[in-house]
Amino acid sequence: MKRSFKTRYAALLVAASAIAALAGCATQPSATPVADNPPSTPQAEAAAAKAPTATHISSSNGVHEYKLDNGMKIIVKEDHRAPVVVAQIWYKVGSSYEHGGITGVSHVLEHMMFKGTEKHGPNEFSRIIAANGGRENAFTGQDYTAYFQQLEKSRLAISFELEADRMRNLLLDPEEMKKEVQVVMEERRMRTEDKPQSLTYEQFNAAAFVNSPYHNPIIGWMDDLASLTIDDLQQWYRHWYAPNNATLVVAGDVDPQAVVELALKYYGPVEPREVPAVKPQREIEQRGIRRITVKAPAQLPTLFMGYKTPVVKTATADWEPYAIDMLAGVLDGGDSARFTRNLIRGQQIAASVGAGYDLYSRLGGMLVINGTPSKDVSVAKLEQAIRAEIERLKTELVSQDELDRIKAQVVASKVYEKDSIFYQAMQIGTLETVGLDWRLMDEYVDRLKAVTPEQIREVANKYLDEDRLTVAVLQPLPMNANPPAAHGGNHAH
Amino acid sequence: MRTKFLVLILALFGSAAALAGPQIQHWTTANGARVYFVPAPELPMIDLRVIFDAGAARDGSDGGVALLTNALLAEGAGGMDANTIAERFESVGARFSSSAHRDMATVGLRSLSDPAYLEPALATLVAILTRPEFPRDAFKRERNRMLIGLQQRKQSPGAIADEAFYKAVFGDHPYAGQPSGSEETVKALTPDKLRAFYQRYYVGRNAVVAIVGDLDRAAAEALAERIIGQLPAGEPAPQLPLVKALAGPETVSIEHPSMQTHILVGAPGMTRDDPDYFPLYVGNHILGGSGLVARLSNEIREKRGLAYSAYSYFRPMRRKGPYTLGAQTRNESAAETLAVMREVLATFVTEGPSEEELEAAKKNITGGFPLRISSNKKIIDYIGMIGFYSLPLDYLDTFNAKVQAVTVADVKDAFQRRVHPDSMVTVLVGGEGRAGD
Numbered sequence: 052m053k054r055s056f057k058t059r060y061a062a063l064l065v066a067a068s069a070i071a072a073l074a075g076c077a078t079q080p081s082a083t084p085v086a087d088n089p090p091s092t093p094q095a096e097a098a099a100a101k102a103p104t105a106t107h108i109s110s111s112n113g114v115h116e117y118k119l120d121n122g123m124k125i126i127v128k129e130d131h132r133a134p135v136v137v138a139q140i141w142y143k144v145g146s147s148y149e150h151g152g153i154t155g156v157s158h159v160l161e162h163m164m165f166k167g168t169e170k171h172g173p174n175e176f177s178r179i180i181a182a183n184g185g186r187e188n189a190f191t192g193q194d195y196t197a198y199f200q201q202l203e204k205s206r207l208a209i210s211f212e213l214e215a216d217r218m219r220n221l222l223l224d225p226e227e228m229k230k231e232v233q234v235v236m237e238e239r240r241m242r243t244e245d246k247p248q249s250l251t252y253e254q255f256n257a258a259a260f261v262n263s264p265y266h267n268p269i270i271g272w273m274d275d276l277a278s279l280t281i282d283d284l285q286q287w288y289r290h291w292y293a294p295n296n297a298t299l300v301v302a303g304d305v306d307p308q309a310v311v312e313l314a315l316k317y318y319g320p321v322e323p324r325e326v327p328a329v330k331p332q333r334e335i336e337q338r339g340i341r342r343i344t345v346k347a348p349a350q351l352p353t354l355f356m357g358y359k360t361p362v363v364k365t366a367t368a369d370w371e372p373y374a375i376d377m378l379a380g381v382l383d384g385g386d387s388a389r390f391t392r393n394l395i396r397g398q399q400i401a402a403s404v405g406a407g408y409d410l411y412s413r414l415g416g417m418l419v420i421n422g423t424p425s426k427d428v429s430v431a432k433l434e435q436a437i438r439a440e441i442e443r444l445k446t447e448l449v450s451q452d453e454l455d456r457i458k459a460q461v462v463a464s465k466v467y468e469k470d471s472i473f474y475q476a477m478q479i480g481t482l483e484t485v486g487l488d489w490r491l492m493d494e495y496v497d498r499l500k501a502v503t504p505e506q507i508r509e510v511a512n513k514y515l516d517e518d519r520l521t522v523a524v525l526q527p528l529p530m531n532a533n534p535p536a537a538h539g540g541n542h543a544h
Numbered sequence: 545m546r547t548k549f550l551v552l553i554l555a556l557f558g559s560a561a562a563l564a565g566p567q568i569q570h571w572t573t574a575n576g577a578r579v580y581f582v583p584a585p586e587l588p589m590i591d592l593r594v595i596f597d598a599g600a601a602r603d604g605s606d607g608g609v610a611l612l613t614n615a616l617l618a619e620g621a622g623g624m625d626a627n628t629i630a631e632r633f634e635s636v637g638a639r640f641s642s643s644a645h646r647d648m649a650t651v652g653l654r655s656l657s658d659p660a661y662l663e664p665a666l667a668t669l670v671a672i673l674t675r676p677e678f679p680r681d682a683f684k685r686e687r688n689r690m691l692i693g694l695q696q697r698k699q700s701p702g703a704i705a706d707e708a709f710y711k712a713v714f715g716d717h718p719y720a721g722q723p724s725g726s727e728e729t730v731k732a733l734t735p736d737k738l739r740a741f742y743q744r745y746y747v748g749r750n751a752v753v754a755i756v757g758d759l760d761r762a763a764a765e766a767l768a769e770r771i772i773g774q775l776p777a778g779e780p781a782p783q784l785p786l787v788k789a790l791a792g793p794e795t796v797s798i799e800h801p802s803m804q805t806h807i808l809v810g811a812p813g814m815t816r817d818d819p820d821y822f823p824l825y826v827g828n829h830i831l832g833g834s835g836l837v838a839r840l841s842n843e844i845r846e847k848r849g850l851a852y853s854a855y856s857y858f859r860p861m862r863r864k865g866p867y868t869l870g871a872q873t874r875n876e877s878a879a880e881t882l883a884v885m886r887e888v889l890a891t892f893v894t895e896g897p898s899e900e901e902l903e904a905a906k907k908n909i910t911g912g913f914p915l916r917i918s919s920n921k922k923i924i925d926y927i928g929m930i931g932f933y934s935l936p937l938d939y940l941d942t943f944n945a946k947v948q949a950v951t952v953a954d955v956k957d958a959f960q961r962r963v964h965p966d967s968m969v970t971v972l973v974g975g976e977g978r979a980g981d
Binding site for chain 1: 586588630634635656834842845846852873913
């Protein structure tokens with residue numbers, strides 16, 4: 052419970068998988084502007100007439116980047132430790148691309164992507180991958196929708212054939228959709244409605260973000276899910292599912308040239324499409340603290356606090372997001388960090404407390420703090436103690452010892468990450484899909500190491516300001532209270 | 545589309561037929577701990593895990609003692625307090641972990657293999673394992689946090705269902721309780737009880753050490769001696785009692801202010817070294833263990849849209865762990881979902897799988913073999929399990945062949961002997977309408 056809030060936080064944000072368990076896949080949310088690979092229609096027609104080709108863009112540190120002439124980007128990460136491969140296809144679309152009334156459409160479409168094409172019937176995708184010993188799933192975030200298969204290395208072609216097929220030939224059947232929306236509503240009940248903390252987190256986000264699309268939950272509001280139509284899905288699919296809006300990441304025991312040839316064969320023939328321009332939807336400046344209360348049957352109160360912060364994509368000073376990341380580490384980078392040391396152990400005010408910050412989101416984000424008070428401690432007192440820690444960051448310089456410990460953990464993590472090809476592919480896919488260069492992941496350690504105590508104090512003063520703060524409190528109602536509209540959300544079906 | 549399906553399989557199957565697992569080296573330390581080691585020189589890091597037969601099955605009347613003992617190891621040891629211990633690990637980028645379930649209590653470390661980083665981490669780990677102090681203030685604090693955790697479980701219909709399920713399936717067996725104990729038992733714990741538990745169970749002959757990483761055999765032997773050699777040999781934990789079969793069907797229905805009803809159906813299942821392990825495992829893969837393509841998910845989720853997740857699994861343990869079928873659905877659909885679940889199970893037990901289903905399951909399980917051992921993390925999970933349950937060292941090497949050998953008749957026979965749909969526990973936790981009866 053005391054451990055980093057990051058895992059829980061990520062699990063809340065990535066509310067998406069196509070099948071039950073998405074353990075381990077949850078990562079930072081993110082998304083992307085679509086200006087990256089603008090398709091040019093005349094070229095596209097020309098490309099269709101002759102054999103597709105691929106251009107090699109770059110190679111470094113065992114990572115090779117290519118681009119097909121239909122605009123699809125391919126990034127191959129070699130790792131020859133085991134005879135396996137992971138293929139992930141990332142589309143630049145997610146809940147932050149959605150407008151009011153159709154929230155959740157990206158995620159429902161992700162579910163529908165398993166419901167068949169002209170060639171392959173409903174769920175046959177999954178059956179074929181299973182018969183080939185593969186594991187597969189998909190996930191939707193604020194800034195991306197991604198699909199993946201993990202396979203023994205000789206079977207990569209199967210992934211490519213099936214993914215290329217459903218990139219263009221999805222059959223969206225109204226009957227299948229009707230059932231699948233029910234499934235997603237069950238998912239929403241399970242992940243959000245019946246979890247008082249998640250319910251609070253959802254409303255916390257909605258209060259913190261006014262005009263930014265991060266206002267909406269990834270899974271969508273229940274009412275929007277109930278009124279979603281097959282036309283909404285059709286349009287969403289047509290708009291965003293195109294090779295020029297996708298990045299293919301392949302990691303594992305593969306020869307990059309062979310991967311590109313295989314990609315040319317299957318993805319090469321898929322013609323590009325014009326992708327809608329994405330509006331900036333920059334969050335308005337917050338002018339004063341916001342407070343909300345969520346009342347729900349629960350046993351324990353919970354506190355969420357979020358300070359609006361820039362991210363790598365939006366920062367005017369490029370060191371700032373790294374300083375904020377480091378600041379989050381000072382508060383919650385391990386069991387020796389300040390939150391555990393002072394709030395859980397020292398003052399024993401918190402039963403659990405953590406801080407999370409995602410520096411790779413597409414739009415401006417927040418440093419989010421979440422905590423549960425100890426027995427007989429009020430939420431107000433926990434908030435005070437957290438704010439005292441924040442104040443300290445504004446006045447005192449962080450000690451070199453603390454910084455060194457965080458740096459040591461980050462340096463070691465870079466080595467540990469190499470034990471998971473899936474995670475490495477996730478990092479590449481996330482960065483590319485929010486419109487950042489994947490090479491940033493190689494810079495991360497050095498950028499963090501360069502952060503000074505003065506810079507941490509500076510970002511604390513600049514961004515951890517009460518006027519940029521949103522506070523949400525879960526106020527427990529008795530557990531025997533009537534369930535909130537027990538049949539709510541089902542009325543459409 | 546059927547044809548296409550087959551073509552794809554034929555074209556690419558067969559390339560990964562005979563794959564061996566990692567070469568597991570095994571020895572015993574002077575004080576009787578069994579060590580399992582796989583060298584992995586590719587990355588400059590080391591994973592190690594010490595597993596004691598000191599899980600919640602050893603709680604006795606002190607529910608929660610195994611978990612709290614395990615959690616307190618790093619809260620004060622060898623003259624260091626919790627902050628110092630955490631600082632020591634984190635200043636060298638090492639990741640310490642500890643956990644306790646019903647069978648196992650585990651202490652783990654992931655570290656860089658460079659001695660400048662590894663050495664301080666190991667020194668700290670040795671103190672935690674051999675000289676824990678169970679300081680009173682840390683004890684009180686962690687016990688209070690455990691009580692908050694228990695309270696939190698009461699707001700989760702899934703956690704409430706899990707607790708009721710284990711209680712009904714295991715009756716008076718030690719597996720019946722939750723590792724987190726109950727409010728009453730946790731409040732009654734004392735540092736002395738923890739100390740006594742530690743002294744009894746955290747001993748050489750009750751321990752398994754698993755090591756995977758960038759070191760050779762000699763270094764691994766020295767490492768194992770260093771981290772565990774100072775513990776007394778002690779005695780292995782006594783045999784756990786056998787799990788009794790259920791006397792008959794039982795339904796537990798619990799009101800909860802949730803939109804969904806959580807449904808669990810099950811009974812005692814199988815052991816880790818069960819003679820029916822493979823037919824039951826492969827059979828369940830078809831029934832509810834292979835995600836969207838399994839029968840349960842197909843009937844409940846794909847055909848009817850009743851649940852986001854519908855599944856079944858055996859949890860093989862030292863003694864028979866639970867066999868569980870589960871789903872969550874809106875309250876008003878609880879009766880329908882439960883009926884479908886029971887029907888799918890009953891049909892499967894009576895008729896067994898089709899040849900086609902069995903072939904598909906075997907292809908999935910065996911074809912995915914390289915994925916099982918594709919990282920140090922996965923390998924240490926396996927060798928820790930192999931060591932703890934004393935499975936043969938060639939467990940992974942023979943895994944595919946044993947799966948391949950399973951026939952439709954084997955599955956049907958094993959399910960008919962071992963799974964009794966008419967004598968199962970049913971747990972329903974949810975709002976109005978959940979029981980449907």
